[in-house]
Amino acid sequence: MKHLIDPTDLTLAEIDDILSLAEDIIKNKEAYAHVADGKKIATLFYEPSTRTRLSFEAAMLELGGSVLGFSTADSSSTAKGESVADTARTVAKYADVIAMRHPKEGAPLVAAMNVDIPVINAGDGGHLHPTQTLTDLLTIREETGRLSDLTIGFCGDLKFGRTVHSLIKQLSRYENIRFILISPTELRIPDYIKDEVLEASGADYIEVERMEEVMPELDILYMTRVQRERFFNEADYIRLKDSYILDPEKLLNAKESLKILHPLPRVNEISVKVDADPRALYFKQAEYGKIVRKALIMKLLGLSL
Amino acid sequence: MLKVDSIEKGIVLDHIKAGKSMQVYEYLHLDDLDCTVAIMRRAKSTKYGTKDIIKIADRIDVDLDVLGYLDPDITVNIIEDGRTVEKKKLELPEKIVNVARCKNPRCITSTEQEIDHIFRLVDRKNRVYRCIYCDQKAGK
Ligand SMILES: [Zn+2]
Numbered sequence: 001m002k003h004l005i006d007p008t009d010l011t012l013a014e015i016d017d018i019l020s021l022a023e024d025i026i027k028n029k030e031a032y033a034h035v036a037d038g039k040k041i042a043t044l045f046y047e048p049s050t051r052t053r054l055s056f057e058a059a060m061l062e063l064g065g066s067v068l069g070f071s072t073a074d075s076s077s078t079a080k081g082e083s084v085a086d087t088a089r090t091v092a093k094y095a096d097v098i099a100m101r102h103p104k105e106g107a108p109l110v111a112a113m114n115v116d117i118p119v120i121n122a123g124d125g126g127h128l129h130p131t132q133t134l135t136d137l138l139t140i141r142e143e144t145g146r147l148s149d150l151t152i153g154f155c156g157d158l159k160f161g162r163t164v165h166s167l168i169k170q171l172s173r174y175e176n177i178r179f180i181l182i183s184p185t186e187l188r189i190p191d192y193i194k195d196e197v198l199e200a201s202g203a204d205y206i207e208v209e210r211m212e213e214v215m216p217e218l219d220i221l222y223m224t225r226v227q228r229e230r231f232f233n234e235a236d237y238i239r240l241k242d243s244y245i246l247d248p249e250k251l252l253n254a255k256e257s258l259k260i261l262h263p264l265p266r267v268n269e270i271s272v273k274v275d276a277d278p279r280a281l282y283f284k285q286a287e288y289g290k291i292v293r294k295a296l297i298m299k300l301l302g303l304s305l
Numbered sequence: 306m307l308k309v310d311s312i313e314k315g316i317v318l319d320h321i322k323a324g325k326s327m328q329v330y331e332y333l334h335l336d337d338l339d340c341t342v343a344i345m346r347r348a349k350s351t352k353y354g355t356k357d358i359i360k361i362a363d364r365i366d367v368d369l370d371v372l373g374y375l376d377p378d379i380t381v382n383i384i385e386d387g388r389t390v391e392k393k394k395l396e397l398p399e400k401i402v403n404v405a406r407c408k409n410p411r412c413i414t415s416t417e418q419e420i421d422h423i424f425r426l427v428d429r430k431n432r433v434y435r436c437i438y439c440d441q442k443a444g445k
Binding site: 084107109 | 438
């Protein structure tokens with residue numbers, strides 16, 4: 001593993017390696033406080049994503065390293081017309097690892113093809129966001145103790161949600177995962193995910209419109225936002241919007257052991273009344289995101305205790 | 306049937322799907338050649354019903370990857386002294402560089418002109434190629 005561009009580039013063994021290291025970092029946080037002393041991460045963010053950028057920077061700082069970079073395209077040399085390849089080549093002379101966010105699909109791959117230091121895709125348009133996927137996997141593994149034998153409900157916008165597509169792709173590589181896809185008809189999972197991922201892996205999946213009917217079966221509920229502009233008409237949006245908002249009533253018949261995940265930021269799809277529920281893990285998930293980035297940075301830089 | 310002279314020395318691209326010869330002509334940039342190029346469209350074929358044929362009266366280096374990508378069933382015959390001296394077998398190339406162009410407006414190749422357009426074979430059975438940057442399917 002030289003770079004992390006597409007999560008499907010990773011073997012299950014490599015993922016397991018990263019997650020196991022992350023687990024050790026959770027247990028022995030102090031031991032890792034200087035493992036990256038003298039190393040630098042460049043966060044090249046061509047579009048703002050404060051959450052993801054801060055997560056990478058906090059990860060590097062907690063490992064003893066330091067950070068540099070930019071957080072919008074207009075403050076960068078792109079504003080002067082420099083290519084991604086040239087920017088990456090230059091930055092590679094200053095930093096030891098690059099985390100790149102870019103509105104265009106494939107930009108981090110272009111960077112990776114032009115430098116000798118590791119490049120991490122921190123989100124390329126609506127395409128891939130591998131560290132979110134690793135975050136989700138770590139959260140599930142730490143909170144349930146496994147990445148197999150799970151019934152996972154994905155709820156909301158399953159058509160455009162890249163985090164959902166990516167996580168489904170990854171989870172379909174594990175044993176005995178049952179997918180329950182909860183969405184309005186308009187926002188169903190695309191056919192190519194069904195054909196190339198779910199059918200191809202022989203995964204068990206069903207599609208439903210309402211979460212109440214499947215709630216008792218779920219081990220994991222992965223919520224995403226349903227955006228008004230994704231609907232064909234306002235009437236449908238108004239008719240359906242409350243079906244995709246998680247509130248305490250909908251959780252009445254859920255398992256005690258349910259884990260509620262959300263990639264954040266949340267708007268209104270999870271009622272704040274759910275936040276106090278011990279099954280609500282979305283803020284903890286953000287912490288797992290930082291930890292899995294620590295593990296990833298260490299692996300890519302070849303660092304160990 | 307319309308007769309086109311056989312060539313002494315050169316290349317015959319045979320068993321091109323009927324009607325696809327102009328596409329082959331364009332992808333191989335045959336318009337850049339100075340030698341004679343004959344295109345026969347919808348010639349009778351015992352095996353395929355009708356087919357297209359392209360005859361090139363010079364031993365040029367044909368890009369076999371481009372042809373394999375377009376259609377691996379095309380046959381490439383090398384002609385010397387009026388006879389076929391070699392038949393080249395085509396294969397689907399694993400990767401094609403600057404042959405097809407990515408048409409996804411969200412792809413980095415749409416804003417950065419100097420990036421090579423690279424597609425990788427992802428499904429051999431259905432001959433599907435996808436852009437390495439954005440996963441867009443190649444359209445022929
Ligand atoms: Zn592309």
